[in-house]
Amino acid sequence: MSWRLWLKSKPKSVNLGFYGEVNAGKTTLANKIGLDWAEQEVGIVSEIPHETRDIQKLEKVNFSANGTKLDLTLIDMPGIATSVNPKEFMKHGLSASEAMQRAKEATRGIIEAIKYLEQVDVALVIIDASKSPFDQVNFTIIGNLEHQKKPFILVPNKIDLIEADVRLVRDAFSQYPVVPVSAIQGDGIDELYDKIAELAKRVRR
Amino acid sequence: MKYRVDFVPYSETNDLTDDEKIRYILSKVMRNTILVLENGLTPTEEMNLISKTMVKINFNDFVGLRFFSFDGGTDFKLNKLFGRGSKNKVFTVVAPNEAVTVQKDKRGILSIRIND
Numbered sequence: 001m002s003w004r005l006w007l008k009s010k011p012k013s014v015n016l017g018f019y020g021e022v023n024a025g026k027t028t029l030a031n032k033i034g035l036d037w038a039e040q041e042v043g044i045v046s047e048i049p050h051e052t053r054d055i056q057k058l059e060k061v062n063f064s065a066n067g068t069k070l071d072l073t074l075i076d077m078p079g080i081a082t083s084v085n086p087k088e089f090m091k092h093g094l095s096a097s098e099a100m101q102r103a104k105e106a107t108r109g110i111i112e113a114i115k116y117l118e119q120v121d122v123a124l125v126i127i128d129a130s131k132s133p134f135d136q137v138n139f140t141i142i143g144n145l146e147h148q149k150k151p152f153i154l155v156p157n158k159i160d161l162i163e164a165d166v167r168l169v170r171d172a173f174s175q176y177p178v179v180p181v182s183a184i185q186g187d188g189i190d191e192l193y194d195k196i197a198e199l200a201k202r203v204r205r
Numbered sequence: 206m207k208y209r210v211d212f213v214p215y216s217e218t219n220d221l222t223d224d225e226k227i228r229y230i231l232s233k234v235m236r237n238t239i240l241v242l243e244n245g246l247t248p249t250e251e252m253n254l255i256s257k258t259m260v261k262i263n264f265n266d267f268v269g270l271r272f273f274s275f276d277g278g279t280d281f282k283l284n285k286l287f288g289r290g291s292k293n294k295v296f297t298v299v300a301p302n303e304a305v306t307v308q309k310d311k312r313g314i315l316s317i318r319i320n321d
C-alpha cells in the first residue's frame with residue numbers, strides 16, 4: 001500500500017472533550033462511550049459534586065459510525081463552576097477535612113479543565129436536562145468553543161428522568177447541534193455517535 | 206452582612222487590559238460588592254474570570270462568585286437574551302456567591318435576591 005493510501009485508511013485521531021457543569025453526567029457518558037468502543041471505563045461516577053477533579057483520559061478508542069473510523073481519545077474534564085463551597089460536600093456526608101480537601105482539588109481541577117480546552121478537537125457539552133439550562137457556565141463554555149472555532153455538540157443528559165425538559169434546552173440553544181441522551185440507559189447514544197462522526201470530519205490533522 | 210450594588214459605566218473599565226479588568230472585578234466582588242458592568246465580558250474574559258476566581262477562593266470568606274451576561278437584541282428570542290457569541294456582552298452582572306440567590310428565567314429576566 002502506498003503511504004498516501006495508508007494515510008487515508010488510518011483512522012483520524014480526535015481528542016473528544018467532555019465539558020459541562022458539575023454533576024451533569026460527563027463521566028457517566030464518557031464511561032458509556034469507553035465501554036461501547038474500548039471495553040473500558042474512564043472514571044468514577046458519583047452524586048457528590050466535583051467527583052472528577054483531575055482530567056481523565058482514555059486513549060486508543062477505536063470508534064466507528066456511518067463509515068467514519070476514528071481513533072478517539074476520551075478526555076473527561078472536571079465540572080466547571082464559578083464557586084466551590086466545602087459546606088456543600090458536608091451535606092453529602094463528608095467530614096470537614098475531607099470536604100476541604102475535595103474543595104481545594106476541585107478549584108485546581110477547574111483551572112486545568114479550562115486550560116485544556118485548546119487541546120480538544122471536538123467537544124461534548126453535557127447539560128443536565130432535569131435542571132434549568134440557563135446557568136451561565138453553559139453559555140460561557142459555548143462562547144469559548146465558538147470563539148476557538150471548535151466543533152461541539154450540546155448533549156442534554158438524564159432524559160430518562162421525568163423532570164427532564166429537552167424542549168427548554170433546544171429553545172435556549174436553537175442554532176447549535178443538540179443530541180439528547182440518557183447516559184445511564186443509552187437512549188440517544190447512536191444519534192450521538194453519528195453526530196460525533198460528522199463533526200470529526202471538520203477536524204484538521 | 207451588608208452588600209453594595211455598583212453600576213459601573215463603560216468608561217471605568219474600557220481602558221483596562223483583560224487581566225486588569227478581571228482583577229478589578231475580583232477585588233470589588235471580594236469586598237461584598239455586586240457589580241453591574243456596562244462594558245460586559247467576552248466569553249474569553251468570562252473563562253479567565255472563572256480561572257482567576259478559583260485561585261482567589263479561600264474557602265472561608267470567599268467561596269466564589271456568580272455572574273450573568275446579557276446580549277443585546279430587540280426581539281425576545283432566548284438566543285438574544287442569554288449571552289452568546291464572541292463579542293462583549295451588553296452588560297454583565299457579577300456577585301459574590303454567598304451574597305445572593307440569582308435566577309434567570311426563560312424570558313431572560315434576572316432576579317437577584319440579596320440574602321441577609
Ligand SMILES: Nc1nc2c(ncn2[C@@H]2O[C@H](COP(=O)(O)OP(=O)(O)OP(=O)(O)O)[C@@H](O)[C@H]2O)c(=O)[nH]1
Nearest residue numbers: 022023024025026027028046050051052079183184
Ligand atoms: N437519571 C440519570 N442520572 C444520571 C445520568 N447520567 C448521570 N447520572 C447521575 O448523575 C450523577 C453525576 O454523574 P457523573 O457522571 O459523576 O457527573 P459528572 O458530570 O462527571 O460530575 P463531576 O465529575 O462531579 O463534575 C450521578 O449520580 C449519576 O448516576 C442519566 O442519564 N440519568
Ligand SMILES: [Mg+2]
Nearest residue numbers: 026027051052
Ligand atoms: Mg465526572
